[in-house]
Amino acid sequence: MVKKVVVKAVGGFEQLQVEKDGPPPEPLPDQVTVEVKACALNFYDIYIRQGLSPDTQPPCTLGLECAGVVVAVGEEVDTVKPGDHVAVHCPKGGACAEMITVGVDSVLVVPPEMSFDVAASFTVTYLTAYFTVFHMGGLREGGSVLIHSAAGGVGWAATQLAKTVPQVTVFGTASQHKHQAIKDNGVDFPIHYDQDYETEVLRQRPQGVSLVLDNLSGADFTKSQNLLEPLGKVVLIGARSMVGKEQRSLWQVFKVWWDTKNVTPYSLVMNNHSIAGFNLNELRNKDPANFNRGWKKILEMITAKKLQPRIDSVWKFENIIEASKQISERKNIGKVIIKP
Ligand SMILES: NC(=O)c1ccc[n+]([C@@H]2O[C@H](COP(=O)([O-])OP(=O)(O)OC[C@H]3O[C@@H](n4cnc5c(N)ncnc54)[C@H](OP(=O)(O)O)[C@@H]3O)[C@@H](O)[C@H]2O)c1
Incomplete structure (x- = not known):
């Protein structure tokens, strides 16, 4: 058995x-x-x-x-x-x-x-981070990124990958007791949940950031857009805000779905902003060759000790x-x- x-x-x-x-x-x-x-x-x-x-x-x-x-x-x-x-x-x-x-x-x-x-x-964490930070996010030298749940699996991986690009500034949210760990992993500005992350990011970088990995959705999706500098991008990767308690709340699910629709094309044009979405499973379904290239690349980087899960x-x-x-x-x- x-x-x-x-x-x-x-x-x-x-x-x-x-x-x-x-x-x-x-x-x-x-x-x-x-x-x-x-x-x-x-x-x-x-x-x-x-x-x-x-x-x-x-x-x-x-x-x-x-x-x-x-x-x-x-x-x-x-x-x-x-x-x-x-x-x-x-x-x-x-x-x-x-x-x-x-x-x-x-x-x-x-x-x-x-x-x-x-x-x-x-596999799940580093590939999600790899495709969103590099392929979709296009993070470049001197850029800046906001990573939510920076101590979680994807957050941990995204921080390390972002830090492979020279002079990148990383903002990361996490519970207070995880701050030393995420700093050691490369987060320059840890933010805890008693702070308003939008205010904190803009205090450090008034022009905004070049990339937000948004795993929250809902009302936070609007905040993510407000945090972008010109030519900046939000990559939507999750809907963590749908998960509140142990059991689901359909009202919360509906509200998050409704709030996430909040994109105004005119505002994207006038602010030079982009919005992207990512789903690892769908990438593997629709473009397995690209998925496999990323899988091998990440394995190579871990084997070479450039990344530390x-x-x-x-x-x-x-x-x-x-x-x-x-x-x-x-x-x-x-x-x-x-x-x-
Ligand atoms: N698009 C894709 O293909 C893809 C693939 C993988 C993951 N994701 C998304 O990326 C996000 C992170 O996934 P993960 O697997 O890396 O997460 P994880 O390792 O399970 O992260 C868990 C951490 O998230 C934080 N958190 C924030 N709000 C929470 C809540 N309501 N309930 C529980 N924990 C909460 C907690 O840390 P702190 O409170 O300290 O922040 C917790 O320790 C998720 O939204 C997931 O759906 C997307």
Whole structure:
């Protein structure tokens, strides 16, 4: 039997459970089977539990990413072999299981000396940060960026990537007790939640910033636009404001959706501003070659120690509720890992 972490139904933490199931199917010609050693949690898992994900609804197996050892490959697979260590991306969930069978395009071979915790934790966060900071955000020398939840997975990665560009100024929001950690990671101006981040950014940089990675949406989307300097850009990457309490509030969801519509093309033209949106899963669906180039580039940078993923904590599958609360209760700095 194979253990897995499931979301039984839309609801609170009690919907996260460990179940046993039969082994995964034998790999089809273009698939591989992986014995999973570590899985990373993401903020997106909260959206799924609360029924806020458009493409993955409970009941389902949790998890967008994991790492492990290849134990079997389909007959057409020639890029991966049994014994290889791999990072695995499961855009529709399903990564949190002792053993999984996935398409060969869902795995990336990693060096055997990389820990499984790190291998499990860089795909979603660093790729999101990479494409939004560089491809969409176009961050340049001397630029400036506002990164929300700078101690979270994407925030941690985005800070490090932004700091690979010379003379970039990074503003980052996080709970007060995380400020030393985000400063050590490269944030120049940490902002806590008793402060109004719009006022704080403009106090330091009255002309505004060149890039805002907006993971909040709602009324904050308007604030993001107000913070841009000429030629600046907002990249919308999330809707964290939809998540308030343990259970979803449909009123809050509606309000955030409504407020996020607030873009005035005339104002974009008159201010020389751009707005962009990013979704990693859709990038992989629609442009897998670009996704893969980014995946390999990030692996290369981590292997060369140019980037340092941070593991916040490691839990057993059986402690999934505590592990999940580590994120929901805003305690994590870096990635939360669970293991079979
Ligand atoms: N577009 C994409 O393809 C894509 C991909 C990955 C992630 N994202 C988005 O990026 C954002 C960050 O994701 P992540 O996985 O990096 O996050 P994460 O590591 O899970 O970050 C969790 C942190 O966010 C902060 N936070 C702020 N408001 C919160 C709330 N209402 N509930 C719980 N925590 C809250 C907390 O830290 P502080 O309170 O200290 O700030 C918490 O520790 C999310 O909005 C996610 O949807 C988008």
